[in-house]
Amino acid sequence: MGDNQNDRRSIWLILFDVIALITATFGSVLSSYKILSLILGIITCIILVALLVKEYSYVGAIIGVLVSGFLMVLMIHQILKKPIDEFSDKISEDAILGNLEVNVEELIVGYNDESGNKKITSDIDITKKLCETVVLNCIDYDIVLENYKVHENKIEFSNIPVGTYDIKIKLKGFSQYSGTIKLKENELTDNIWNRKICVQSDSEYKNFEVIILDNDNEILKGYTCDFKVLDMDYEINDIISNSDGKLPYTFSMPINLGFQITLHYDDETYESEYLVSDIDNPLQIQFSTPPKEKIPVSEHHQPNDAATIVSLPEWNIDEDMGIDGKRYGGGIKVIISDMFIEMGSNGSKDVVSRITIPLDGDDDETIFSGVFILDQSMYGSNSTGVITILINNEEVFTTGEIGGDTVTAFPFSVDFGDADSIIILTEAHLSGSDFVYGFVAEK
Numbered sequence: 184m185g186d187n188q189n190d191r192r193s194i195w196l197i198l199f200d201v202i203a204l205i206t207a208t209f210g211s212v213l214s215s216y217k218i219l220s221l222i223l224g225i226i227t228c229i230i231l232v233a234l235l236v237k238e239y240s241y242v243g244a245i246i247g248v249l250v251s252g253f254l255m256v257l258m259i260h261q262i263l264k265k266p267i268d269e270f271s272d273k274i275s276e277d278a279i280l281g282n283l284e285v286n287v288e289e290l291i292v293g294y295n296d297e298s299g300n301k302k303i304t305s306d307i308d309i310t311k312k313l314c315e316t317v318v319l320n321c322i323d324y325d326i327v328l329e330n331y332k333v334h335e336n337k338i339e340f341s342n343i344p345v346g347t348y349d350i351k352i353k354l355k356g357f358s359q360y361s362g363t364i365k366l367k368e369n370e371l372t373d374n375i376w377n378r379k380i381c382v383q384s385d386s387e388y389k390n391f392e393v394i395i396l397d398n399d400n401e402i403l404k405g406y407t408c409d410f411k412v413l414d415m416d417y418e419i420n421d422i423i424s425n426s427d428g429k430l431p432y433t434f435s436m437p438i439n440l441g442f443q444i445t446l447h448y449d450d451e452t453y454e455s456e457y458l459v460s461d462i463d464n465p466l467q468i469q470f471s472t473p474p475k476e477k478i479p480v481s482e483h484h485q486p487n488d489a490a491t492i493v494s495l496p497e498w499n500i501d502e503d504m505g506i507d508g509k510r511y512g513g514g515i516k517v518i519i520s521d522m523f524i525e526m527g528s529n530g531s532k533d534v535v536s537r538i539t540i541p542l543d544g545d546d547d548e549t550i551f552s553g554v555f556i557l558d559q560s561m562y563g564s565n566s567t568g569v570i571t572i573l574i575n576n577e578e579v580f581t582t583g584e585i586g587g588d589t590v591t592a593f594p595f596s597v598d599f600g601d602a603d604s605i606i607i608l609t610e611a612h613l614s615g616s617d618f619v620y621g622f623v624a625e626k
Contacts, residue, residue, distance in 0.1 A: 274324065274344055279368045283340040283376045287352060290383045291417055293435035303417045304381050307354065309336050316353035321346055357382040386437040391464040393430040395446060397472040400500055401513045402428025402626060406448060413441035413456065446470050480515070484536040490522040493536050498621045505556035505621060507590050514553065514623030519611045531614040538607040542599060551605055552596035555582055558619040563587045566618045568611035574602045
């Protein structure tokens with residue numbers, strides 16, 4: 184009787200083990216946990232073979248091995264074969280399918296102007312461990328795909344149809360990317376769609392503009408510069424400064440990077456390096472260019488007596504200021520004065536000054552431009568004057584009468600053609616103070 188109970192118990196154990204083995208086999212087919220099902224199947228096979236050997240000796244061993252082998256082959260086949268198409272129940276059989284490969288790049292430098300945004304990027308070495316969130320949402324079929332693989336530094340989605348997708352990617356150490364992509368049939372190459380996306384690192388980014396100045400702290404307009412990221416082979420070449428001396432881009436970079444600006448000036452190059460974390464916006468770069476030759480001017484005035492003084496110091500772009508409250512570029516400061524009036528005399532005096540600027544004729548440029556602006560010391564002054572430009576003794580520009588209540592600048596641009604010189608004629612009426620103005624450039 185005991186032997187019969189043991190036999191029945193063994194048969195029940197074998198039956199339960201067979202059911203468990205069949206369950207593990209179907210689990211590998213239907214479940215997403217295929218590897219776990221395989222492990223359970225192996226354990227169940229070992230138990231089944233052991234039970235059959237115990238119950239039926241060598242015959243049981245042969246049966247157990249054959250049954251287990253068949254079911255194991257079925258499970259391994261299910262694990263190795265491609266996953267079931269997630270769109271199969273929603274799209275027609277003639278739908279165009281392909282594979283999507285996404286190349287994720289890191290933003291090194293962003294630079295934008297009126298024409299749009301541009302960027303310098305670097306490939307990211309992507310691994311599965313680096314991927315925190317990778318989701319592809321098919322808008323057309325309302326399906327969310329989270330099954331992907333990483334191959335050759337690309338994120339790949341297999342066997343997906345033409346359509347519109349929302350994509351969300353978050354890599355460790357980088358900001359999350361969210362965007363919409365459209366996959367079209369005519370964009371397929373070898374059954375593959377290729378897309379590039381750009382992400383920022385978790386480092387703080389700084390936006391900044393660059394203004395270039397010469398050794399005299401004057402703006403450099405129309406000069407060519409190169410922009411290079413330090414310790415990297417990334418460059419932006421042939422950037423031309425605008426009329427304000429500004430490079431025409433707003434740059435965006437991580438604060439832990441550095442860059443170099445190279446100025447091309449009169450067949451020479453000048454370099455300056457910065458860390459993004461250390462700069463202000465805008466960044467003003469003063470290059471050690473050779474000092475400019477001073478304008479070789481000569482001056483004559485009437486009356487030519489000991490009391491009448493006309494001096495022509497340089498306009499200091501950091502200290503001198505126009506009557507309009509603005510600073511200007513370099514040039515000449517014209518000071519017409521009378522010794523007795525400076526000493527407190529209440530008298531008045533008329534002075535005519537002729538400043539001659541010789542032209543060498545070696546330059547093809549024939550446009551003479553600048554700004555006349557009263558010095559801030561003239562505000563409220565009773566002294567007045569008229570400033571005129573003469574070319575070949577003909578008037579080509581005049582300010583008209585200006586004085587202490589004239590708070591506007593007078594920009595000029597004249598063509599001197601083949602003239603040998605330009606004359607700045609000043610007819611000043613001194614009344615209690617000097618007549619002071621700047622013959623300067625725009626800043």
